[in-house]
Amino acid sequence: MSILVLAEHHDGALAGATAHVVAAAQAIGGDIDVLVAGENVGAIAEAAAKLDGVSKVRVADNAAYAHLLAEPTAALIAELAGDYSHVLACASTTGKNVLPRVAALKDVAQISEIIAVESADTFKRPIYAGNAIATVQSEDALKVITVRTTGFDAVGEGGSAAVEAVDFVADNAQSTFVKEELAQSDRPELGAAKVVISGGRGMGNGDNFKLLDGIADKLGAAIGASRAAVDAGFVPNDMQVGQTGKIVAPDLYIAVGISGAIQHLAGMKDSKVIVAINKDEEAPIFQVADYGLVADLFEALPELEQKL
Amino acid sequence: MKVLVAVKRVIDYNVKIRVKPDNSDVDLTNVKMAMNPFCEIAVEEAVRLKERGVATEIVAVTVGPKAAQEQLRTALALGADRAIHVETDERVESLGAAKALAKLVEEEQPGLVILGKQAIDTDNNQTGQMLAALTGLPQGTFASEVVIDNDKAQVTREIDGGLQTVELSLPAIVTTDLRLNEPRYAKLPDIMKAKKKPMDVKSPAELGVEVASKVKLLRVEPPAERQGGVKVGSVDELVDKLKNEAKVIS
Numbered sequence: 001m002s003i004l005v006l007a008e009h010h011d012g013a014l015a016g017a018t019a020h021v022v023a024a025a026q027a028i029g030g031d032i033d034v035l036v037a038g039e040n041v042g043a044i045a046e047a048a049a050k051l052d053g054v055s056k057v058r059v060a061d062n063a064a065y066a067h068l069l070a071e072p073t074a075a076l077i078a079e080l081a082g083d084y085s086h087v088l089a090c091a092s093t094t095g096k097n098v099l100p101r102v103a104a105l106k107d108v109a110q111i112s113e114i115i116a117v118e119s120a121d122t123f124k125r126p127i128y129a130g131n132a133i134a135t136v137q138s139e140d141a142l143k144v145i146t147v148r149t150t151g152f153d154a155v156g157e158g159g160s161a162a163v164e165a166v167d168f169v170a171d172n173a174q175s176t177f178v179k180e181e182l183a184q185s186d187r188p189e190l191g192a193a194k195v196v197i198s199g200g201r202g203m204g205n206g207d208n209f210k211l212l213d214g215i216a217d218k219l220g221a222a223i224g225a226s227r228a229a230v231d232a233g234f235v236p237n238d239m240q241v242g243q244t245g246k247i248v249a250p251d252l253y254i255a256v257g258i259s260g261a262i263q264h265l266a267g268m269k270d271s272k273v274i275v276a277i278n279k280d281e282e283a284p285i286f287q288v289a290d291y292g293l294v295a296d297l298f299e300a301l302p303e304l305e306q307k308l
Numbered sequence: 309m310k311v312l313v314a315v316k317r318v319i320d321y322n323v324k325i326r327v328k329p330d331n332s333d334v335d336l337t338n339v340k341m342a343m344n345p346f347c348e349i350a351v352e353e354a355v356r357l358k359e360r361g362v363a364t365e366i367v368a369v370t371v372g373p374k375a376a377q378e379q380l381r382t383a384l385a386l387g388a389d390r391a392i393h394v395e396t397d398e399r400v401e402s403l404g405a406a407k408a409l410a411k412l413v414e415e416e417q418p419g420l421v422i423l424g425k426q427a428i429d430t431d432n433n434q435t436g437q438m439l440a441a442l443t444g445l446p447q448g449t450f451a452s453e454v455v456i457d458n459d460k461a462q463v464t465r466e467i468d469g470g471l472q473t474v475e476l477s478l479p480a481i482v483t484t485d486l487r488l489n490e491p492r493y494a495k496l497p498d499i500m501k502a503k504k505k506p507m508d509v510k511s512p513a514e515l516g517v518e519v520a521s522k523v524k525l526l527r528v529e530p531p532a533e534r535q536g537g538v539k540v541g542s543v544d545e546l547v548d549k550l551k552n553e554a555k556v557i558s
C-alpha cells in the first residue's frame with residue numbers, strides 16, 4: 001500500500017493538521033508520501049519532511065497552485081493518484097473542496113471525515129451530526145479520504161524524508177483567485193487549542209464577546225461561537241463550532257450562553273471536559289457538561305476572569 | 309440563464325435520530341422528513357436570481373425514492389418552474405447522485421447549478437465538487453455570496469480562516485453555506501399552484517447511470533454517551549473543580 005497525504009498549510013507554514021493526517025495514514029499502513037502544493041512552498045516542504053513516518057515529500061511549487069484552488073489542485077492530485085492506494089487530506093475547507101473533485105475525476109467514492117481506521121479499506125465516520133457512527137467499507141481500488149484531525153494523535157517530528165519536485169502543471173482557465181479576508185488573531189487556532197471558550201446568542205452582542213477575552217488570555221484559549229452568534233453578526237463565520245462549522249476536541253471547552261442544539265454539540269462533544277454557563281437550568285447543554293453553572297453570564301464571566 | 313437546483317430529502321434537522329437495534333442503519337420509519345436545510349438555501353438563491361432578472365428558469369432536481377417528490381413540490385412552491393425526479397430506491401450517496409445530476413446538466417445545459425454544501429444525513433459534503441469534476445466545470449463551494457456578472461460568477465466562500473472570493477467562468481457549480489441567504493416559507497396559494505407545475509420522472513437506467521453506492525455500510529452505532537456531570541453552585545466551586553478534580557487548569 002502507498003498513501004499520498006495532501007499537506008495543509010497557511011501563511012507559509014505547515015499546519016499542525018498535517019501531522020494528524022499522517023497519523024491516520026500510519027494507521028492504514030504502507031509507504032507515506034506527502035504532497036505539498038502551492039506557490040513558494042519550499043519551507044513548508046522542509047517542515048513536512050521532518051514528520052515521522054513520511055517516506056517522501058513531493059513538491060508542486062507553481063503559481064498554478066497558489067491558494068490551492070480546487071480545479072488545478074484536484075487535477076494535480078488525480079495526475080499523481082495512479083501511484084497510490086489511498087489519498088488523504090484533512091477535513092479542512094481545503095480538503096473538503098478538493099478531495100471529492102479528485103475522487104470523481106478517478107470515478108471512485110470519497111469517504112468524508114474518518115475518525116478511526118479499522119483496516120486498509122474499512123473506516124469509522126460520524127453521520128447525522130455525530131449522532132451515529134458508521135463503519136464503512138470501500139470497494140474502490142483507490143480510496144480518497146478526508147480525516148477528522150481530532151480522531152488521530154499527531155505524529156512527531158524526527159524524520160528526514162527526501163524532497164522531490166513534481167513537474168506537472170495543471171491548466172486552469174476556469175477559476176481565478178480574487179481576494180481573501182482572513183481573521184487576524186494572536187490566539188491559538190480553534191482546531192488546535194487545548195482550551196476553547198465559546199459564546200452563543202446569550203452574549204447579546206459582539207461587544208460583549210470582549211468578556212471572553214480576559215478569560216481566554218488567562219487560559220491560553222481560542223474563542224469560538226455558536227451559529228446563532230455568527231448569524232446575529234456578533235462574530236465572524238470562522239469562529240463557528242458545530243456540525244457545519246469547526247470540530248474541536250480540546251481538554252477544556254467552556255460554553256457560555258449556548259443552549260446546546262445537536263448541531264452545536266456535534267462540534268464539541270468530544271472535548272475532554274465541558275463547562276456550561278447558562279442562566280436556564282433546563283438548557284440541553286447541561287446534559288453534556290461535566291460542570292454546569294446556572295448563572296447570568298454577565299455576572300459569572302467577570303468573576304471567573306478575576307478568580308482564575 | 310437557466311438554473312438547476314439539486315435538493316435532497318433528509319431527516320428533519322430537529323429530529324433526534326435512533327439507531328436500529330440490529331445496527332444496520334439509522335431508523336427512519338415514521339420519522340419526519342424534510343428538504344435538506346442547505347438545499348432550501350440553494351432554492352432560495354435561485355429564486356432570488358430569478359427575481360433579480362438574472363435567472364430565467366429554475367429547474368429543481370432530486371435523485372431518490374418516490375417520496376422525494378414531496379421535496380420537489382416544496383421547491384416548486386418556493387419558486388422553481390419545473391422539476392425532474394430521478395427515481396430510485398437504491399441507497400444513493402454523493403458519487404451516484406453526482407453522476408445522475410451530471411447527465412441532467414448535459415441535457416438541460418444550465419448556466420448555473422446550485423447545491424447544498426452538505427446533506428445533514430450522511431454529512432458527506434461532496435456532491436457539488438463531484439458534479440463539477442464530472443461536468444468539467446469550475447466550482448464555488450461553501451458560498452456566502454454569489455454575484456453573476458458578464459458571464460462570470462464571483463463567489464465568496466466560507467473557508468477555515470475567514471472568507472475567500474473566487475471568480476468562475478459560467479457555467480459553474482455553486483454549493484451553499486448557511487449565511488448565503490435566509491430561505492422564505494412557501495405560501496399556501498403557491499403550494500396549491502405547485503401541484504400543477506410540471507414534474508418529469510426518469511430512471512437512472514434511462515439516464516444511463518449507476519447510482520447505487522459502492523461504499524458498503526457495515527454497521528451503524530450510537531456514539532459513546534457522555535456521562536451527565538454535576539451542577540456547581542458558584543464560580544469559586546467551578547474554579548476549584550477545574551483545578552483540583554478535572555485538573556485541566558492550573
Ligand SMILES: Cc1cc2nc3c(=O)[nH]c(=O)nc-3n(C[C@H](O)[C@H](O)[C@H](O)COP(=O)(O)OP(=O)(O)OC[C@H]3O[C@@H](n4cnc5c(N)ncnc54)[C@H](O)[C@@H]3O)c2cc1C
Nearest residue numbers: 200201202226227228242243244245257258259264279297
Ligand atoms: C443545517 C444546520 C446546521 C447548523 N450548524 C450549526 C453549527 O455548526 N453550529 C452551531 O452552533 N449551530 C448550528 N446550527 C444552529 C443550531 O440548530 C442552533 O440554532 C444554534 O446552535 C443555537 O445557538 P445558541 O445556543 O447560541 O442560541 P440559543 O439556542 O438561542 O441559546 C442561547 C442560550 O443563551 C442563554 N442565555 C441568554 N442570556 C443569558 C445570560 N445573560 N446568561 C447566561 N445565559 C444566557 C439562554 O438560556 C439560551 O440557552 C445549525 C442549524 C442547522 C439547521
Ligand SMILES: Nc1ncnc2c1ncn2[C@@H]1O[C@H](COP(=O)(O)O)[C@@H](O)[C@H]1O
Nearest residue numbers: 314370371423424426427432433434435
Ligand atoms: N440524492 C440527491 N438528489 C439531489 N441532490 C442531492 C442528492 N444528494 C446530494 N445532493 C445535493 O448535494 C448537496 C450536498 O450533499 P452531500 O455532498 O451528499 O453532502 C445536497 O445539499 C444536495 O443539494
